[in-house]
Amino acid sequence: MTSSGSEAVTGALRLARAATGRDVIVKTIGGYHGAIDVLLVQAGSGATTLGVPDSPGVPASVTANTRLVPYNDLAAAEAALEGAAAIIIEPVAGNMGVVLPEPGYLEGLRAACDRTGALLILDEVITGFRIARGGAQERFGVRADLTCFGKIIGGGLPVGAFGGRADVMAELAPEGPCYQAGTLSGNPLATAAGLAVLCELAAPGVYERLEASGAALEDAIRASGAPVAINRIGSMLTPFFAPGPVRDYASATTADTAAYGAFARELLARGVYPAPSQFECWFTGLTHTDAELAHTRRALAEAAEAIAG
Numbered sequence: 551m552t553s554s555g556s557e558a559v560t561g562a563l564r565l566a567r568a569a570t571g572r573d574v575i576v577k578t579i580g581g582y583h584g585a586i587d588v589l590l591v592q593a594g595s596g597a598t599t600l601g602v603p604d605s606p607g608v609p610a611s612v613t614a615n616t617r618l619v620p621y622n623d624l625a626a627a628e629a630a631l632e633g634a635a636a637i638i639i640e641p642v643a644g645n646m647g648v649v650l651p652e653p654g655y656l657e658g659l660r661a662a663c664d665r666t667g668a669l670l671i672l673d674e675v676i677t678g679f680r681i682a683r684g685g686a687q688e689r690f691g692v693r694a695d696l697t698c699f700g701k702i703i704g705g706g707l708p709v710g711a712f713g714g715r716a717d718v719m720a721e722l723a724p725e726g727p728c729y730q731a732g733t734l735s736g737n738p739l740a741t742a743a744g745l746a747v748l749c750e751l752a753a754p755g756v757y758e759r760l761e762a763s764g765a766a767l768e769d770a771i772r773a774s775g776a777p778v779a780i781n782r783i784g785s786m787l788t789p790f791f792a793p794g795p796v797r798d799y800a801s802a803t804t805a806d807t808a809a810y811g812a813f814a815r816e817l818l819a820r821g822v823y824p825a826p827s828q829f830e831c832w833f834t835g836l837t838h839t840d841a842e843l844a845h846t847r848r849a850l851a852e853a854a855e856a857i858a859g
């Protein structure tokens with residue numbers, strides 16, 4: 551247990567390096583895994599929104615062992631994994647906006663890791679417990695060597711966690727030599743909140759409801775006539791103000807961010823709170839009922855009309 555997603559990722563990277571005896575970490579361009587020095591290279595989320603995907607303050611020596619590959623480019627990952635300790639990836643990207651893995655991509659990464667001896671680290675800080683109770687790994691049937699969690703696992707309080715293969719976890723202190731610790735890691739208050747949420751998510755019909763509200767939101771955006779390409783899985787989606795399908799960082803960043811901003815402000819004015827950036831996800835939650843969805847549908851139609859005029 552840790553106190554944040556960033557700490558979970560930091561621990562998982564250290565453990566992967568300790569377990570493999572290798573240094574290189576592969577990451578995807580536009581992937582975001584927390585404000586972690588070694589991964590603040592071509593990072594998505596706020597870093598992309600603010601135009602600082604490579605943050606000042608990170609010495610080149612710190613990122614010398616970080617290798618970048620485009621999302622959904624299996625051949626590039628296969629080449630980059632030679633001699634690497636691990637690849638860390640969001641199984642569904644959520645920090646360049648939502649970008650889905652193409653069929654065979656995650657399976658191909660799994661096979662490439664098995665071939666090269668690198669570890670597959672799936673960062674399920676967003677997808678964990680959102681797209682299925684078993685996260686992306688349940689949804690896509692691909693098993694990670696190490697998995698990172700944050701956000702939902704804390705039920706609104708600060709919790710993160712990482713875990714995985716028993717032989718790899720055995721390298722972690724106190725059982726093994728790879729050190730990790732945190733004063734508030736796994737503290738009872740936050741952990742109880744997370745546990746309560748995970749129990750709620752076990753109720754029948756929860757993921758069907760999330761699928762239905764996500765589908766209703768997608769349908770409402772399409773019906774609004776806003777000129778967007780929509781990527782969605784379950785209750786997470788992004789409408790991209792982009793001309794074509796969005797499958798990686800290069801296509802995501804063709805989006806017209808000014809148009810997105812105008813649309814988002816029109817929605818805000820109507821009491822609907824979309825993601826504050828083109829490069830973040832929109833989520834529906836279990837508290838959204840037909841009433842909120844109907845209100846949102848009207849607001850979307852008016853917002854699309856306002857930006858068209």
Ligand SMILES: Cc1ncc(COP(=O)(O)O)c(C=O)c1O
Nearest residue numbers: 554555556582583584675676700
């Ligand atoms: C996929 C992913 N990984 C890791 C993190 C970092 O988590 P935290 O902000 O809890 O440190 C985030 C945060 O947005 C995230 O989206």
